[in-house]
Amino acid sequence: MEDKNSIESPSVFQPISGDDTGITEISSMCPNPRCQEEGTTRLLLVEIPFFREVIVSSFSCPHCFCSNSEVQPAGIIQEKGCRHTLKVVKNKDLNRQVVTSESATVQIAEVDLEIPGNTRKGTLSTIEGIITRTVEGLQQEQPIRKALYPEDSEKIENFIEKLNTLLKNPSFTLVIDDPAGNSFVENVNAPSDDPNLKLEFYKRTLEQNKMLGLVADDATEVPDNTIQLPETTEELNLNEEVMHFPTNCSSCNAINKTKMKVVKIPYFKEVIIMATDCEKCGHKTNEVKTAGGFEPKGKRITLQVKCIEDLSRDILKSTTCGLQIPELDLETQSLACSGKFTTVEGMIQDLREMIVTSNPFGKGDSAKTGKIVNVAERLDNYAAGNENFTLILDDPGNCSFVQNIYHPEVDPRLTEEEYERTDEQNEDLGLKDMKVENY
Missing domain, CATH: 2.60.120.1040 (ZPR1, A/B domain)
Structure with missing residues (x-):
């Protein structure tokens, strides 16, 4: 169902480990209220191996030296949420690349650390970088806490010490739970399986869909996106017809048509073949699903x-x-x-x-x-x-x-x-x- 003679559209995304030749620089106002001079924002479209494309932005001000960085997924919210569970057992694991979207929750159960989603911008960092930034954030207000709330300041100091211990003697479990499905943890054994990394996909709850803005705040149930087929088989012979239904391109989000056909494999069972060819960006996808349920074994x-x-x-x-x-x-x-x-x-x-x-x-x-x-x-x-x-x-x-x-x-x-x-x-x-x- 895929045209082998078609010409693939050139990608505007750069490999994450390639040269930064695709950087775009624009002038923008410094977010520091005491400065508000003109700074520079740099944008880079990056392709993350075995994942998807993201937009990395970085701002720097030459006047007050204010700087920040942010990562945003270039695609749409995924069909399912994802949960990455990584057992960090050696110092080398601290250097694994990690993408966390705005909606992702970061947890380390061994020290009761939980960074909830929608409290920070998306980041492209390492596991060490996540812990280090958490420590820096906690240390910012410590002088004020020490003067006004000495007991709270002492508890935070003890917690910071626990985090620093994780960097010295790594032995903990990192969980990144992202309802949007746009977070990622590096598999150092790619393309083989990683025994210390587990990836799970799950269906979002109603509350998670509300948080992502996929349903109205007063919605009472998750919308059913199931395709409505004819009620009787007399209306349509699925084994002979190619069905079409509207979908959004997973690359550029443009409206497309997905083709679907039921095919009988000899000596096996029926399968459903679905294919999408985006006329706008040239992105192609195809997927095969077996008809019927799972076998007993x-x-x-x-x-x-x-x-x-x-x-x-x-x-x-x-x-x-x-x-x-x-x-x-x-x-x-x-x-x-x-x-x-x-x-x-x-x-x-x-x-x-x-x-x-x-x-x-x-x-x-x-x-x-x-x-x-x-x-x-x-x-x-x-x-x-x-x-x-x-x-x-x-x-x-x-x-x-x-x-x-x-x-x-x-x-x-x-x-x-x-x-x-x-x-x-x-x-x-x-x-x-x-x-x-x-x-």
Whole structure:
């Protein structure tokens, strides 16, 4: 459903680790009420690897030396909120890049620290920077507190000491909860999974939608954005028709039309393919969802890719499916990307494009860069059929599929194994909160 001959629109966003060649400078009045002279605001559109685009702004005044900085998401509020949970266990973790939007709440349970959302501007910083700015903010009014409220001042001094201890001996859990879905914590193992970082997506509550301005203050329920389909199947044959419904572009927010079609995969099940092509900015998205509910058990599919024919196999990767290539020690996270219906070769090319075009924050570090270059070269060999490898799809929802080219005979290079889901996997799939018996 995607036109391969179309020309992609050039991006105005700079890689976060690239040269600052896209900085725009404008003159603006100093916010300091005692100054109000003319200063300079610098704007930079930045593309954060494995995340999205943000706008970084910085102001400086040459007269009173007032300065500030701010980060704003360049896109729209996301469909779901996100919660990043990071176990900080070593000094290197303090250098992880972090994006916090205005709506994000920052928590460190070990010291009872909570910075609520909508109390500060969005920032692009590090974990050390978040703690350091918190300490500086608490120290600003300490001389006045010490003179007027000595007991409160002493308590704050003790709390500041706890925060400084975290920087000296890091061993704590950082939680960033953003209802807008526009916050981010660096994965230092990208594109592989990070064992110390957990990313969850959730549906916003009515109060969170009110806070973000998505519903009126007097609203009593979250609006239902479900597409209304015909009440009877006589009105529309979903297996033959391509449906169109209005949506907003995830890149420029322009009004678009998303195409949707139900497709039957032989020897598997029906899937829903959705594709959007923005005429304004050229941004394209496509997504595949399996029709029907989750299976009683999860499934792990292992394919030994040993010849060119294996690269041509059809493959369906659902949104709940994780992908692994043991030979590269490569693992992608489930529940964090859209579903895709392609071939084995197409999946490898997608992985290669993600790694090469979206370098992680460590770009410039010889060790990290060398690892990424090696992975990209190996993936090129895999896609060309020059090297054998193992592809593993681990899907707790059991909605993924790899074509058996020997059907109905047994495929010697393809194995499928069902397993009982863990409580955590059922929680991620939303099954623990769903009534599935005697409904």
